[in-house]
Amino acid sequence: KQEVTQIPAALSVPEGENLVLNCSFTDSAIYNLQWFRQDPGKGLTSLLLIQSSQREQTSGRLNASLDKSSGRSTLYIAASQPGDSATYLCAVHFTYSGAGSYQLTFGKGTKLSVIP
C-alpha cells in the first residue's frame, strides 16, 4: 500500500526561527509531490509542486526538496512568522494508483505553531 508519513505531527517554534518539515513516502515511482497549507476550518492552499524530475522548488521563504530514491521530501521555512501557523500537508501523486487514476495520497500533516 502506498503511504505518506509526516513527522512530527506538531511543532512549536519561536518567531524568526528557520524550520524543516519532513515527509516520507513508500514508493519512489511518483509523478510529483505537492505541499499544501491548511488553516483551521479552511481548504487547502497549494504552496509548492515538485515534479519527479526536479530536486527542489522555491517560493519566497519556502523551499521544498525531493529525494525520490530515499522517498523523502522536506519543506524548509525561513525566518518563521506567526502568520505561518497552520497545518502543512504533503501529498504524492504515485505513478501507479490504479489504472486511469491520478489521485493524491496525503500525509496526516504537521501542525505548526510559531510563537511571537
Add this chain to the structure above:
Amino acid sequence: GAGVSQTPSNKVTEKGKYVELRCDPISGHTALYWYRQSLGQGPEFLIYFQGTGAADDSGLPNDRFFAVRPEGSVSTLKIQRTERGDSAVYLCASSYRQGDTEAFFGQGTRLTVV
C-alpha cells in the same frame, strides 16, 4: 472562476436524509477530484473525473455515494441515506489535466449528520 468554489460551505442534515454537494472547478480544468477529510486526518481520495467521465471511483466508500459531472465542468457529490459516520469535510480539487499538474482545492463543505 478565479478558484475552485464549493457550495454549501456547511451542511447539517438528519441521519437518513439525502444530500448534494456542489463543486465548480477552475475554468478550463479538465480534471476534477473529490476528497474527504476527517478531523485530524489528511484528505482521502473519493473519485476522479477526466472530463465528464469518472476515471476512478475506487475511493467511494459504498454505493450510497455517487458523483456526476454531466457537462465536464460542475460536479455534484450525492450521498443517500446519510449516516453519522459520513460527517466530515468534503473537498473538491481541479487541475488543468491529469497527472503532472498542480491541484487546486476549494474551501470544502463541512457535512454534519445528526
